[in-house]
Amino acid sequence: MSEKSVSMPVKMDEVEQGCILYNIDPIVMKYHYEVDYIHSYAQDSPFFEGLAKGELKGSKCTKCGGTFATPRSHCMTCGAETEWMQLPLTGKVHTYTTCYFGGQEFLAETPFTLIMVEWPGVDTLFLSRLIGVAPADVKIGMNIQAKFKRLSQFKPTDVYFVPA
Known part of the structure; x- marks a missing residue:
């Protein structure tokens, strides 16, 4: 019984893609890498659903009544x-900082202002960006208002604040 002969490659195909070599010893290089990432917000899903609907959701302890601007499933x-x-x-600006460097998502916005938002009756603060005011004009205690991206990405950056 004879099998049909199949031609097998004897050489790997070469592709024209490369990397940028920064250092030789040790080798440090840069190359493009892309991956699809599947992620679940699990118990935090209502927070991100709220952002898509123009709502901010925190959490409140069922026992001691503590309130948290950054939601959590259990009381701290x-x-x-x-x-x-x-x-x-x-709400109001509790404190702030001006960022002159940022991750890829924020490079076009640098410098940008990060604020800690406070609300009466809420025990913790909420970190967000302040848009529409020069860094030199930001003041502790400044009244601010939440705004939401029209096209939600279900990310924390879907909410930002502006002067009220």
């Missing part, structure tokens, strides 16, 4: 479970 103080609560869309 007593460990009890929390429930979702609506946060106001207006």
Whole structure:
């Protein structure tokens, strides 16, 4: 019984793609890498759903009543479970910093202002960007208002603040 002869390659195909070599010893190089990433927000999903609807959601302890601007499933103080609560869309600047460097998503915006937002009756602060005011004009205690990207990406950066 004879098998049909199949021609097998004897050489790997070469492709014209390369890398940028920065150093030889040790070798340090840069090359493009792309991957699709599947991620679940799990118990934090209602927060991101809220952003897509123009809502800010925090959490409140079911036992001691502690409130958290950055939501969490369990209380930082007593460990009890929390429930979702609506946060106001207006607040105040608690503190701020001007960022002159940023990740790829923020390079076009540098310098940009990061703020910690405070609300009356909420025990923790919320980190976000402040848009529409020069860094020199930002003041602690400044009234601010939440704005949301029209086309939600289901990311924390879907919400930002402007002067109220």
